[in-house]
Amino acid sequence: MAKIKYIEHNGKEHVVDVKPGMSVMEGAVKNLIPGIDADCGGACACATCHVYVDQAWTGKIEPMQEMEKTMLDFAEAVESNSRLSCQIKVTEALDGFVVRMPKSQH
Amino acid sequence: MSDSVVIVGAGQAASQLVASLRTEGYAGTITVVGDEPYIPYQRPPLSKAFLAGDLARERLFIKPEEFYAEAKCHLVLNTRAVAIDRARKVVKLTDDLELNYTTLVLATGSRVRNLPLPGGDLPGCFYLRGIADVEHLQNRIAPGASLVIIGAGYIGLEVAAVAVKRGLKVTVLEALPRVMARAACAEVSAFYLETHRKAGVDIRLNTKLEAIEKNGDALMVRTSEGPLPADTVLIGVGIVPNVELAVVAGLKVDNGIVVDQFGRTDDPAIYAIGDCASLPNTYAPGGRVRLECVQNAIDQAKHTAATICGKPKPYNEVPWFWSDQYDLKLQIAGLHSGGGQLVLRGNPADRSFAVFHLEDGVIVAVEAVNAAPEYMMGRRLIAARARVAPDRLADKAVPMKDMA
Numbered sequence: 001m002a003k004i005k006y007i008e009h010n011g012k013e014h015v016v017d018v019k020p021g022m023s024v025m026e027g028a029v030k031n032l033i034p035g036i037d038a039d040c041g042g043a044c045a046c047a048t049c050h051v052y053v054d055q056a057w058t059g060k061i062e063p064m065q066e067m068e069k070t071m072l073d074f075a076e077a078v079e080s081n082s083r084l085s086c087q088i089k090v091t092e093a094l095d096g097f098v099v100r101m102p103k104s105q106h
Numbered sequence: 107m108s109d110s111v112v113i114v115g116a117g118q119a120a121s122q123l124v125a126s127l128r129t130e131g132y133a134g135t136i137t138v139v140g141d142e143p144y145i146p147y148q149r150p151p152l153s154k155a156f157l158a159g160d161l162a163r164e165r166l167f168i169k170p171e172e173f174y175a176e177a178k179c180h181l182v183l184n185t186r187a188v189a190i191d192r193a194r195k196v197v198k199l200t201d202d203l204e205l206n207y208t209t210l211v212l213a214t215g216s217r218v219r220n221l222p223l224p225g226g227d228l229p230g231c232f233y234l235r236g237i238a239d240v241e242h243l244q245n246r247i248a249p250g251a252s253l254v255i256i257g258a259g260y261i262g263l264e265v266a267a268v269a270v271k272r273g274l275k276v277t278v279l280e281a282l283p284r285v286m287a288r289a290a291c292a293e294v295s296a297f298y299l300e301t302h303r304k305a306g307v308d309i310r311l312n313t314k315l316e317a318i319e320k321n322g323d324a325l326m327v328r329t330s331e332g333p334l335p336a337d338t339v340l341i342g343v344g345i346v347p348n349v350e351l352a353v354v355a356g357l358k359v360d361n362g363i364v365v366d367q368f369g370r371t372d373d374p375a376i377y378a379i380g381d382c383a384s385l386p387n388t389y390a391p392g393g394r395v396r397l398e399c400v401q402n403a404i405d406q407a408k409h410t411a412a413t414i415c416g417k418p419k420p421y422n423e424v425p426w427f428w429s430d431q432y433d434l435k436l437q438i439a440g441l442h443s444g445g446g447q448l449v450l451r452g453n454p455a456d457r458s459f460a461v462f463h464l465e466d467g468v469i470v471a472v473e474a475v476n477a478a479p480e481y482m483m484g485r486r487l488i489a490a491r492a493r494v495a496p497d498r499l500a501d502k503a504v505p506m507k508d509m510a
Contacts, residue, residue: 071482
């Protein structure tokens with residue numbers, strides 16, 4: 001299990017255990033954490049699971065594939081640490097991972 | 107008696123409606139009636155990652171079971187709604203159960219279209235719509251086995267991609283002269299035909315079926331081009347909306363259950379959302395459409411939830427769809443009449459390209475293959491009913507972001 005902290009746009013924090021193999025998006029959805037819509041269910045087709053990765057972690061996760069990069073290009077309020085959470089796979093190494101949610105996914 | 111919403115159907119639209127009703131502040135009781143044994147789950151992965159064994163069953167569920175408990179939503183599974191008594195505002199279920207409603211939402215979805223073919227119901231012939239279908243099919247997906255797929259639509263081709271990768275001998279039979287004829291333009295069809303053939307799938311176009319017969323322990327598919335032995339036959343010839351409940355209740359039905367832009371049927375207490383609904387959409391040729399996609403199920407549910415909560419919100423979104431085959435992501439947005447001007451951007455040989463549909467100079471749809479910028483920007487341009495000169499749209503030197 002990896003402990004992941006999700007911080008809503010209003011500052012509310014949720015710390016949950018997520019099973020390795022799941023995505024960071026699934027960790028939020030399965031634990032009823034608001035702020036990630038994930039309309040397409042993780043197919044990298046909708047860009048509604050946008051998150052900001054905590055600066056301490058940006059270099060420690062797998063880099064973006066081309067599809068994710070270009071989908072993000074067209075999301076709202078994108079920053080240098082933006083990712084689509086359906087494309088971040090949870091591993092034991094992600095224990096302590098922190099993401100923040102944008103104001104809106106649409 | 108307290109206010110209550112009864113949702114018939116337990117798919118993507120139902121799940122979203124429960125979530126959105128509570129977000130919008132709905133305080134009454136919510137009941138979801140579903141005829142499968144499962145809580146709402148995603149169907150798109152069924153013919154892709156779930157069939158391939160890359161996605162565990164638990165990951166199909168849209169929300170965990172606790173979500174419904176927390177939302178105080180009563181799930182009545184393994185149960186069908188059999189009739190609506192509109193005068194008494196009651197839904198009758200199998201087992202003679204009755205549910206009272208203040209508001210009834212029909213989210214009955216769709217079912218596979220049956221192929222009227224002699225032998226089409228023999229053991230070894232399968233359809234694919236639910237978890238149970240895939241679990242039966244998975245037992246037959248063994249390397250070396252022969253699989254004949256009837257229909258070269260999304261389902262048929264997605265299954266073909268999974269099966270040929272698994273080492274099956276895969277043949278796809280299509281009555282029309284091209285693959286994905288309903289969803290894609292000729293250029294995209296041709297690209298997918300070639301991709302599947304290169305991967306080893308035997309695709310036979312313009313092929314008429316005569317019958318399926320028993321052939322020892324296996325099957326024999328009789329076609330206009332001769333017989334074809336098969337261990338397993340998968341039939342994927344489209345879906346039909348589940349409108350029978352609405353028809354019997356006397357609601358207006360025309361292809362789907364007819365609703366307005368708020369999801370309301372001609373009975374003010376009854377709504378219809380998702381695959382089963384025929385809705386007005388200014389992006390659709392003719393102004394009315396029935397959609398078979400996740401986007402519509404989710405967005406229509408959100409709008410209908412707001413309306414039920416007294417905050418009517420007209421629904422008029424650009425629909426979008428996707429299909430995963432091999433390493434290719436096909437993303438489609440918008441609707442078109444089929445008669446517009448086609449603009450190709452990029453080169454299919456690069457395995458990344460898009461085709462835009464323009465009608466009277468306005469971008470109305472885009473089909474993008476491994477081309478996310480074209481798809482994402484295309485969605486915005488379609489929503490804005492933008493006009494972009496075809497030569498500019500086709501020019502890869504002009505970034506999609508600059509097309510607005």
